[in-house]
Amino acid sequence: MAADITGMHRGPNGAEGIDAIAAFADMPASLRRELELIRRVRFYRPGQVVLCEGDTPEEIGLVRDGILRMQKTLVTGRQHIVGLLVTGDIYGRVFDGPVHFDVEAATDAVVWSFARRPFEALLERTPELERMVLRNLLNELDRARDWMMILGNRKVTGRLAGFLLVLCTRFAEVEHLVDTERGVICVTVPISRADIAHLLGARQETISRAFHALADAGLIAIRSPQTFEIVDLDGLVAETGEDSALQLSALSRLRDRLGPRRA
Amino acid sequence: MAADITGMHRGPNGAEGIDAIAAFADMPASLRRELELIRRVRFYRPGQVVLCEGDTPEEIGLVRDGILRMQKTLVTGRQHIVGLLVTGDIYGRVFDGPVHFDVEAATDAVVWSFARRPFEALLERTPELERMVLRNLLNELDRARDWMMILGNRKVTGRLAGFLLVLCTRFAEVEHLVDTERGVICVTVPISRADIAHLLGARQETISRAFHALADAGLIAIRSPQTFEIVDLDGLVAETGEDSALQLSALSRLRDRLGPRRA
DNA sequence: CGGTATTTTGAGTATCGTCAAGGCCAGTGG
DNA sequence: CCACTGGCCTTGACGATACTCAAAATACCG
Numbered sequence: 001m002a003a004d005i006t007g008m009h010r011g012p013n014g015a016e017g018i019d020a021i022a023a024f025a026d027m028p029a030s031l032r033r034e035l036e037l038i039r040r041v042r043f044y045r046p047g048q049v050v051l052c053e054g055d056t057p058e059e060i061g062l063v064r065d066g067i068l069r070m071q072k073t074l075v076t077g078r079q080h081i082v083g084l085l086v087t088g089d090i091y092g093r094v095f096d097g098p099v100h101f102d103v104e105a106a107t108d109a110v111v112w113s114f115a116r117r118p119f120e121a122l123l124e125r126t127p128e129l130e131r132m133v134l135r136n137l138l139n140e141l142d143r144a145r146d147w148m149m150i151l152g153n154r155k156v157t158g159r160l161a162g163f164l165l166v167l168c169t170r171f172a173e174v175e176h177l178v179d180t181e182r183g184v185i186c187v188t189v190p191i192s193r194a195d196i197a198h199l200l201g202a203r204q205e206t207i208s209r210a211f212h213a214l215a216d217a218g219l220i221a222i223r224s225p226q227t228f229e230i231v232d233l234d235g236l237v238a239e240t241g242e243d244s245a246l247q248l249s250a251l252s253r254l255r256d257r258l259g260p261r262r263a
Numbered sequence: 264m265a266a267d268i269t270g271m272h273r274g275p276n277g278a279e280g281i282d283a284i285a286a287f288a289d290m291p292a293s294l295r296r297e298l299e300l301i302r303r304v305r306f307y308r309p310g311q312v313v314l315c316e317g318d319t320p321e322e323i324g325l326v327r328d329g330i331l332r333m334q335k336t337l338v339t340g341r342q343h344i345v346g347l348l349v350t351g352d353i354y355g356r357v358f359d360g361p362v363h364f365d366v367e368a369a370t371d372a373v374v375w376s377f378a379r380r381p382f383e384a385l386l387e388r389t390p391e392l393e394r395m396v397l398r399n400l401l402n403e404l405d406r407a408r409d410w411m412m413i414l415g416n417r418k419v420t421g422r423l424a425g426f427l428l429v430l431c432t433r434f435a436e437v438e439h440l441v442d443t444e445r446g447v448i449c450v451t452v453p454i455s456r457a458d459i460a461h462l463l464g465a466r467q468e469t470i471s472r473a474f475h476a477l478a479d480a481g482l483i484a485i486r487s488p489q490t491f492e493i494v495d496l497d498g499l500v501a502e503t504g505e506d507s508a509l510q511l512s513a514l515s516r517l518r519d520r521l522g523p524r525r526a
Numbered sequence: 527c528g529g530t531a532t533t534t535t536g537a538g539t540a541t542c543g544t545c546a547a548g549g550c551c552a553g554t555g556g
Numbered sequence: 557c558c559a560c561t562g563g564c565c566t567t568g569a570c571g572a573t574a575c576t577c578a579a580a581a582t583a584c585c586g
Contacts (some may be wrong), residue, residue: 070408072408072412074504080411080412080415082408082411082412083408083411093401094397094401095394095397095398095401096398096401100405100408101408124390127387130393130397131358133397134357134358134393134396134397134400135358135359137397137400137401137404138356138357138359138400140404141400141403141404141407142363144404144407144408144411145333145335145345145346145363145364145407147411148343148345148346148407148410148411148414149335149343149345151411151414151415151464152343152414152461152463152464153464154464154465154541154574154575155541155542156541156542192563192564192565193564193565193566194564198415200415201414201415201416201417202417202542202543203542203543203544204564204565204566205542205543205544205545205565205566205567206541206542206543207565208565208566208567209542209566209567212566212567225550225551225564225565225566241337417542417543417573418573418574419573419574455532455533456532456533456534457532465574465575466574466575466576467532467533468533468534468535468574468575468576469573469574469575470533471533471534471535472534472535472574475534475535487583488532488533488534488582488583527586528585528586529584529585529586530583530584530585530586531582531583531584531585532581532582532583532584533580533581533582533583534579534580534581534582535578535579535580535581536577536578536579536580537576537577537578538575538576538577539574539575539576539577540573540574540575540576541572541573541574541575542571542572542573542574543570543571543572543573544569544570544571544572545568545569545570545571546567546568546569547566547567547568548565548566548567548568549564549565549566549567550563550564550565550566551562551563551564551565552561552562552563552564553560553561553562553563554559554560554561554562555558555559555560555561556557556558556559556560
């Protein structure tokens, strides 16, 4: 599978160094060159299928730009999103069997693709690379647990607040989704209402109502269907009913960006 | 932290080989010996704290026996379980910072503990060990995604059905929770109603009602508050509304155990 | 056999899902 | 330039589901 990739093509060779991804910047130049040799650049348009559940992918992917969503398709035809992949994220099971979910592009996306065999060989020879993959996995695990926390919230407004906060923290530095100009946080939600609904385990209509409920409560302001101002950060945190230490540290960084910088 | 470990003590040296854990059985004898040298055996009783959120643990833990729960404590004082650890699972962040959740014993538990520094040093020298840790992470990630799928279910009966199925599949081989005698599956739920409620994002009372709803629907039979017969496996799967390929493969193994063996 | 923790049950309320209709926006073609 | 179209988002009304609070029943332990 993973064959109906119409929009893909090889990028101009050497157009961009591997070190454009921060995690590679510290690696030895020789390793970077080896990676560049086996790299292919692929382009996806929103909705394009990157991987299908059950595939044993022949390539390991690294997101250069854009957002991919991981999702499971149910027998009912419905699908449930189990996570988003952003710049720097790795997918495709290193050293392991088939993937357990589909991967689709949520936005226009650029992916660096590495043939599985050479990548794994490189992995075995270079501890730095293996360490990076391991860190990546740990990160993904943390994010998965964050989603679990969010999904554990019994009210949809709470789940949505958590979703917005994750967007403001984990995804802030990696994508251009969050602006902190003039003392306000402005976040762009990169997926549709239907996708949010799938992610949060609710219906589209309920998500819509929840957005407006948060707005009515004075926690956010709806600028456009895709962009929101975070009016009351602490209120949002309170709405989630939680503030895990993880989010707290990320939140304090966010507050720092708000405070002294440009206001 | 991780100091109020009253029940811990060193096990008799060499009482049990490292290869008691299946994943280690294939490893070189020299490596196993090195691991045994830095191993400490710790015992926990239900409710004992193993790790606190925010700790940077000085030890990597490996569950030998029993069940630990990973949980986040909310400001409201409530806590939400983000996963269970069973035999063979590794916790404590290798190569990384603090843990993002508490770890508590859910049952009587035996843990093999390895001082962080020597374990990481060993990890760097031995690809087999690193590969094993990596596989372990991939497994945990899959389980986290499973939980996400289950939590995404909008009905509590659906989430509970998913929980029971996960218990029958992922946790079946590793703990003595599932009996398949006389052609029926009998599963022991190792945690309290309150814990299930925390895990599935519902209230204790709702969990109770959901159990009885599944029983009334003829999908399960309640033997005791902790043990249940799986009467209609396919019905349970249908109740979850999903059957990810992952679960399907594990389920077919379960059906195999049901069919030809002893019936 | 009592005492405690856990589980279950009941009644009323809040929240969410469902179905159906309407509004907004961008792209298309006359 | 404007009407049309299709996709996405919003709104409304009603039924289903889950939560709250309270009390009773059961299981567990000594």
